[in-house]
Amino acid sequence: MGGDVGPEVVIGGAELARERYPELRFRLYGQEPLIRAALAAAPRIAAEAEIVHVEGVVLGTDKPGQAIRRAKSTSMGLAIEAVKAGEAQAAVSAGNTGALMAMAKLALRTMQGIDRPALVALMPTLKSDSVVLDLGANTECDAENLVQFAVMGAAFARTVLGLDKPKVAFLNIGEEDMKGTEAIRDAAALIRTAAVDLPLEFLGNVEGNGIAQGNTDVIVTDGFSGNIALKTAEGTAKLVTGLLANAYRASLLTKIGYLFSRPALRALRDQLDPNNHNGAVFLGLNGVVVKSHGAANIKGFANAIGVAHDLVTQDINSRIQLDLKNFAAHRPAPPSPEPAVGAA
Amino acid sequence: MGGDVGPEVVIGGAELARERYPELRFRLYGQEPLIRAALAAAPRIAAEAEIVHVEGVVLGTDKPGQAIRRAKSTSMGLAIEAVKAGEAQAAVSAGNTGALMAMAKLALRTMQGIDRPALVALMPTLKSDSVVLDLGANTECDAENLVQFAVMGAAFARTVLGLDKPKVAFLNIGEEDMKGTEAIRDAAALIRTAAVDLPLEFLGNVEGNGIAQGNTDVIVTDGFSGNIALKTAEGTAKLVTGLLANAYRASLLTKIGYLFSRPALRALRDQLDPNNHNGAVFLGLNGVVVKSHGAANIKGFANAIGVAHDLVTQDINSRIQLDLKNFAAHRPAPPSPEPAVGAA
Incomplete structure (x- = not known):
């Protein structure tokens, strides 16, 4: 409808x-x-x-x-x-x-090996688009959730962006390993230990300004921070283009500048147009469900269908299952419980 | 130095x-x-x-x-x-x-009534600047911390932006009351109950894109999300201006457009220039400490000194103390423990 x-x-x-x-x-x-x-x-x-x-x-x-x-x-x-x-x-x-x-x-239902599905989408950067998840499905996440998001996000980047070995990082408030929450530190340690044979390169942490730089293909975070980052980016893009529009209205000279700038401004609008990055996916289910932006136009909806097409033809869910097994195989066994000692 | x-x-x-x-x-x-x-x-x-x-x-x-x-x-x-x-x-x-x-x-030392100091600063919006805190001092925050940030942020907006009754909201992943973390919901309930006589207007929740809209004077959040929002906004502003610069380089026509656009682009640069919003404050201490951006220029450093000047001459710490007392006076008493019933 x-x-x-x-x-x-x-x-x-x-x-x-x-x-x-x-x-x-x-x-x-x-x-x-x-x-x-x-x-x-x-x-x-x-x-x-x-x-x-x-x-x-x-x-x-x-x-x-x-x-x-x-x-x-x-x-x-x-x-x-x-x-x-x-x-x-x-x-x-x-x-x-x-x-x-x-x-x-x-x-x-949630697929085997995934505790919580995540909302994933593309965000524009100075290079290519980057994959960001979770964008709001899970307000609070533990280390296991974050690890699973990293595996799913990397599979998404391979499928939709066509990358062989996407670069993955956690969104954090500093690049150093000791920064951020315990969940992030534990998730990073798990990935360093057990994601050794996965088709991804783990970069550690990336800060908020790193999203737009485009050096990280997959940015992993809890749904609260991911949603804040996505919407702050949308709001800031509107702020800058809004301030620019005001600046062009300031005088006759700037208005002439606007006329001559229309091709450049059209190119900018095109690169920031959400329709060109459309198609959020609720990833981690036994099936493919794609969310097109509520205000998307025809081109935008076609792009959302294109995302669904790629996920189905490249069978992303099997890729995720395979990666999760690979990860589990490299994971250290949980510490064995203390041997029971009978009372003498 | x-x-x-x-x-x-x-x-x-x-x-x-x-x-x-x-x-x-x-x-x-x-x-x-x-x-x-x-x-x-x-x-x-x-x-x-x-x-x-x-x-x-x-x-x-x-x-x-x-x-x-x-x-x-x-x-x-x-x-x-x-x-x-x-x-x-x-x-x-x-x-x-x-x-x-x-x-x-x-x-x-932290001032009386404040559990944790917060890093506060101004962010540019489509209207005036808005106050955002915490920007990274406290990775995780409970409801009490968030309430105290709201009180401090409102005092900061009155002092530095000269507002009588700043509009305050929590950064959240939706505007509805039930959204987000328990800490935010509890903090909102506390503010609705006990901030009735404070010089602030409580708006509830604001989403990430609401920061740049400028309808909220004070945006309150934990240090993790605040830092992500601040840096994502910085990164996105650089992305948009970077894409614009590329667009102007595309052809002879766009290069001519650039020449005619320089006054408008200068105005834009000026409005986004961090030097014009400089001066982060570590608020909630017995004393005023202002952090100027490491890469600030002379005008930027002068603005940071101006923030220190305003905080000192208008005695922000006494304002905060007064507001905290007012808040405590309206706060419901903690539920009294069940009366002890002697065994008959």
Whole structure:
């Protein structure tokens, strides 16, 4: 049903994604009249798409608990059920993030070896995009959670960014090993010990300003700090472009400067456009669920479908399973309990 | 001794600050020959400044523990001792932040009613600057710490931004009351109950993108998230201006655009220049200690001295003491223990 923007964006995005990946087929869940109307502008998929009429829609204001109770009478809930039943390989939605995560976790269950799924997405940097997780699914995390996020994030970077051996670091308040929380220090020690044969390079810690520098491919943190970092970055990008717009309005000379600068400003807008980094994934489930930004446009939704395509065709969940086994094999055995001594 | 940039910036900053605030007098701690050489360019303060020769300098690479052991043989340590002895009303340093905080806490002690001092500073927004704390002094914080940060941050905003009733909010991963950690929820409940007569308006929660919007005057968080937010904002501002610079280099047309845009770009640079928001304060001690950015220029150091001037002349510590008493007076008494019931 298309989040804040309606089915046109979902269907337009599907049409565009179908052009890029001809093997894609779509099943569209939602109110059939609206879907049919939107399909008029999407001839490529109109002929082949399957429509499943569902009256119920999860609203942006619904609490996750409310949404779960109505799961099987909503388009979002049934799309996830299709993944569970093996009828679809991935679900892509522009709807309510909290509801999507709750429904997906309940229906698909957390995969073996993962204690908590994490929300992962790409952030723009001065180099290529970087992978950041968790972006808000888990407010507080222990060392085991962080290690699992690192393994999942590296698999995501290999799959979506096409890297062989992504560079991984923990988001921290200093680069030195002793900085930050106990959870981070313990997680770093675990990775140094047991991630020796994994396809990743562990860099230690990266500070907040290191995200945008782009020297780290995968930035791992708890959902609280990750969400703060993501939204602070969004807010700051708007601040700088807003101040720039004000500066161009200041005088006749600056207004002339603006006219001559439009190609450069368009290029900047394009690089920062969230649509070009769209497709957050709730990673660590038995199935692929991708969240498109609620305000994404057609290109943005097509990119979210592209992320789903990459995760499915490259079978990210098997990669994660393999990496977790590799990690477990190198992990030191827990200290054996004191031998019981019988009383003499 | 001037952090990364040397005594010239400290003394140039003092000269500029003296121009703005004629009542200021300076005592300069450090290697006398270097100080005398720098004073040649600062006639206004050269005549009246007191020089205390100290050979020892805290280096940027010194660990706080190392620095503390040498406190009384370093310029930084002795400047703080002068505040402790009442010979100076404030110490301003561009040196090692960790060492400055450790030395200041040890020498000046935490003020009554405050469990942990916090690092506070201004961040640029689309409106005026906003106050953010803690920026990294305390990795993990409980509800009491957060409440105390809110009280101190509001007093800072009244003092440095000249606001009557600053708007205060907790940095969180959603605006709803139930979001985030237990510490934040408990702190919000405490503020709603007991901050009723304080000169502040409590807004609840603000998300990361809300910092730059500038609708909140004081943003309160633990030192981990605060440091991540501050540095992510710095990194993103550099990313956007870096991408813009690249965009202007793309073609002849964009290069012409750049030439016409220089006034607008200068205005932008000015608004984002950390020197115009300089002067972090380690708040909650019995004394005023201001940290100037290690790479600040003369104007930046003068602004850090200006922050010290405002905190001293408006006696921020008495304001905080008064607010803490007011808060304690409205605080519900802790639940009384179950009355003991004698066995019949």
